[in-house]
Amino acid sequence: MKITLNVWRQRDASSEGSFETHQLDDVSPDMSFLEMLDVLNRRLEAEGKVPVAFESDCREGICGVCSLMISGQAHGPESGTTTCQLHMRSFKDGDTIFVEPWRAKAFPVIRDLVTDRSSLDRVIQCGGYVSVNTGSVPEANSVQVAKENADKAMDAAACIGCGACVAACPNGSAMLFTAAKLAHLSLLPQGKPEHERRIKRMVEGMDAQGFGACTNHGECQEACPKLISIEFIAKMNRDYIKASLLPEHTSSELLKAQ
Amino acid sequence: MLIKFYSSTIGKKVVVALTGIVLLLFVIGHMAGNLKAFGGYDDKGVHKLDSYAIFLRDFASDVLGHSGFLWTMRAVLLVCLLVHVFTVIQLQRINSSGRGSRYAVVNPSSATVASRTMFIGGLVLLAYTVYHILHMTVGVVHFGGFVEGRVYANVYRAFTLSYVTFIYVAAMGFLGLHTYHGVWSLFQTLGLNTPDRHFVFINLARLLAVVLFFGFISVPLAVYFNLLPPPNVAAGVAG
Numbered sequence: 001m002k003i004t005l006n007v008w009r010q011r012d013a014s015s016e017g018s019f020e021t022h023q024l025d026d027v028s029p030d031m032s033f034l035e036m037l038d039v040l041n042r043r044l045e046a047e048g049k050v051p052v053a054f055e056s057d058c059r060e061g062i063c064g065v066c067s068l069m070i071s072g073q074a075h076g077p078e079s080g081t082t083t084c085q086l087h088m089r090s091f092k093d094g095d096t097i098f099v100e101p102w103r104a105k106a107f108p109v110i111r112d113l114v115t116d117r118s119s120l121d122r123v124i125q126c127g128g129y130v131s132v133n134t135g136s137v138p139e140a141n142s143v144q145v146a147k148e149n150a151d152k153a154m155d156a157a158a159c160i161g162c163g164a165c166v167a168a169c170p171n172g173s174a175m176l177f178t179a180a181k182l183a184h185l186s187l188l189p190q191g192k193p194e195h196e197r198r199i200k201r202m203v204e205g206m207d208a209q210g211f212g213a214c215t216n217h218g219e220c221q222e223a224c225p226k227l228i229s230i231e232f233i234a235k236m237n238r239d240y241i242k243a244s245l246l247p248e249h250t251s252s253e254l255l256k257a258q
Numbered sequence: 259m260l261i262k263f264y265s266s267t268i269g270k271k272v273v274v275a276l277t278g279i280v281l282l283l284f285v286i287g288h289m290a291g292n293l294k295a296f297g298g299y300d301d302k303g304v305h306k307l308d309s310y311a312i313f314l315r316d317f318a319s320d321v322l323g324h325s326g327f328l329w330t331m332r333a334v335l336l337v338c339l340l341v342h343v344f345t346v347i348q349l350q351r352i353n354s355s356g357r358g359s360r361y362a363v364v365n366p367s368s369a370t371v372a373s374r375t376m377f378i379g380g381l382v383l384l385a386y387t388v389y390h391i392l393h394m395t396v397g398v399v400h401f402g403g404f405v406e407g408r409v410y411a412n413v414y415r416a417f418t419l420s421y422v423t424f425i426y427v428a429a430m431g432f433l434g435l436h437t438y439h440g441v442w443s444l445f446q447t448l449g450l451n452t453p454d455r456h457f458v459f460i461n462l463a464r465l466l467a468v469v470l471f472f473g474f475i476s477v478p479l480a481v482y483f484n485l486l487p488p489p490n491v492a493a494g495v496a497g
Contacts, residue, residue, distance in 0.1 A: 008362075019362065072365025098363040105358035170369065172356035173267075203266055212356025213267035213349050215376060216443040222367035230446070231453050237268055238449020244263040 001027040001088060004096040005040065007052050013108040013116075019098070029089035033076060034059060034066060036088055037099075053112040059084040061225060064160030067167070068113055069100040074164035074223035082162065082225040102163055104172035105210045117163045119209040120177060126205030127198035128181045134190045149187045157184035158226035168223030171212030176220040178206045179236035180228050186239065196243040203240055267352060268447075270345050275444040277342040282441065284335055285433070286466070289473040295413060295486065296477075303490055305410035312407075343384060350377050372439035379432040386429040393422075411489035417481035426478045434471035438463050 003024045010017030027036055034056050041051035057065040066083040070076035076086040091097065101109050106119035145153075157180075165176035182199055185191030191198075214233055221230045263269035291314075297306025317327040366374075389399065394412060397404030402415035417423050441463035445451045451459055480486045 069361060069363075072361060072363040073367065100361055100363070103357065103359050103361055105356050107358075168367075170357065170366075170374070171353035172358060173353070203268055207267050207352075210356060212353035213271060214447075215353065215373065216439070216446050217366070217369035217373045219367055219369055229453070231451070234446050234449050234451040236449075237272070237447055240266070240268045241272060241449060244259065244266075244269065 001029055001091070001093045003027050003036070003088070003091065003094075005036075006096065006098045007040075007112070008100045009052070009112055010101070010109050012111060017109065017112075027088050029087065031088045032059070032084055033068070033070070033086040033088065034084050053110075053114050055114050056084055061085045062160060064162040067102050067115065067117075067162060067164070069102060069167055071098050074102070074168040075162075075225050079222070080225060080227045082160075085225075102167035104163075104166045104169075106172065106174070107163060107166065115163075117161075119211070120161050120163060120166075120174065122209055123174060123178055123202055123205045124181060127194070127201040128185070130185060130190050130194065132190075132193050143189050145188060153184045153187040156180040156187070156228065156232055159184070159224075159228055160226060162225060164223040164225060165220035165228075166211060168219040169212065169214075170217055170219065171215055173214050173220070174206050174209070174211040175214040175233050175236065176224065176228060176230065178202055179230075179232035182236055182239070183232045195239070196248050199236070199239050199243045203236075267349065270349050271447045273345050274342055274349070275447040277338040277345075278440055278444055280338040281335070281342060282437065282466070284331075285437075285470060289470055292474065292477050295410060296480070298487070299490055305489070307410040307413065308408060311409045339384075339387070343380070346377065346380060370439065372435040375432070375435055376439055379436050382432045383429065383436060386425070386432070389425070390429075408489070413477065414481050414486065414489050417478040420482070423478045423482045427475050430471050430474045433474065434467045437470055438467035441466050 005022045005024060006019040007022065008017055009020045022040055024036065024040060027039070031039070034054070037052060037054055044051045055065045055067060057063040059066075061082040061084060064082075066075075068075065068083045070083065070086070075081060075083045076090065078086050078090050099113065101107075101113045102115045102117070107115040107117055110116050159177060159180040161177065163177070166172055166174050169176075182202060185198065186195045216230075218230055221228060264273060291310055294307045294310045299305050300309065314328050315325045319326060322330060372379075392399045393416065394400070397406065397412070400412065400416060402412075402419065404412055404415075417426070442451075442460050445455070445459040477486075
């Protein structure tokens with residue numbers, strides 16, 4: 001396959017970036033997108049040039065490190081895949097591809113295609129965990145979880161924190177990420193005691209990181225490599241309204257009992 | 259508690275959704291009232307649209323006084339409109355700063371024309387609302403012999419002008435788009451949307467957008483294409 005690649009090059013967060021065009025003439029359709037970039041980098045190194053900086057780790061779609069906005073689509077044109085699982089057979093021979101880093105105020109570019117996504121970690125630090133003592137593994141069937149809740153919690157917990165939702169959102173909003181992290185805890189018994197306190201803190205933390213708000217375009221769920229639905233954003237809105245406007249009940253009582 | 263709620267992005271969105279509901283209910287009522295233009299004249303020679311205007315002024319006048327109901331509604335709507343616009347401008351600032359730099363290539367997957375024109379379309383509707391009040395309520399930009407209280411005559415004379423008809427029909431296009439995305443969004447924002455209910459809400463949004471668009475443009479187009487009788491100048495009473 002012949003591919004014309006326009007790659008974003010940027011020295012650091014404070015520099016101006018621009019596209020650099022590379023012609024690749026022997027791309028195998030079986031290569032992953034990242035392997036294609038590896039081939040490009042090997043060539044650049046052989047020519048004594050600086051290779052393109054991009055992130056990768058597991059290369060099997062579970063670590064959430066790879067990113068890349070590929071011709072205007074987060075993680076490329078395939079649905080439900082990360083960039084590392086995207087293969088060059090998803091493109092046509094002779095295609096021109098634009099590769100850009102995630103762009104959001106809360107994701108400053110470190111170099112080329114690598115962005116600093118620690119703002120997502122800081123949202124988690126606001127309460128995306130269970131801090132109460134939940135004891136050891138309970139006796140089977142003694143803590144019952146509805147099948148529907150277990151399934152929904154697993155759907156939400158599929159989030160790998162890659163930031164594609166923020167990158168794809170016209171407003172750079174992290175609501176799908178935050179909603180998924182809230183839902184996978186609040187749907188299960190271990191996460192329930194701190195639910196109200198958690199949602200208030202995490203929404204506040206999300207706003208403080210400089211993410212935008214949701215305008216219901218639905219771009220985030222299209223971009224999500226784990227196919228997380230915006231139904232979790234509706235759930236977050238519902239729970240946030242309740243937690244903010246109704247008197248606290250479950251959390252404080254249960255936390256006092258600790 | 260309310261101030262903290264409003265300071266969050268979700269709180270602001272909820273305020274936009276709630277004020278949007280009030281404005282939506284008004285717009286539905288306004289559209290239904292407009293259809294009185296097709297009602298014709300009664301036995302006394304008063305047009306149904308003019309008697310509807312008198313009804314609105316007299317409604318609950320024993321409690322609120324003459325035009326009291328009308329002015330109460332106007333005050334409520336003005337407050338809702340101002341809160342809606344003010345909050346949206348705050349959110350728009352947060353949203354445009356959240357994006358930071360723009361992508362060179364944009365390839366939207368699910369964003370619609372309606373969802374992407376909510377802010378710009380909203381500003382168009384705001385400008386149109388000001389024009390519409392000066393045109394049909396105050397009458398200073400009517401330019402067709404505006405007489406207060408002679409609603410049907412004012413409507414008829416307005417839409418014989420091509421540019422007025424064009425402005426109204428175009429603005430209702432924006433209203434349709436705003437309604438379509440706004441109605442679906444308000445259920446999502448208020449947390450009422452779930453996968454099982456999505457079908458109902460999205461189709462309610464479509465239905466309201468279509469009904470409002472065609473309901474509103476029916477009167478200007480009917481006048482413009484001579485489908486309605488000219489106003490009876492001799493008869494009728496001023497409200």
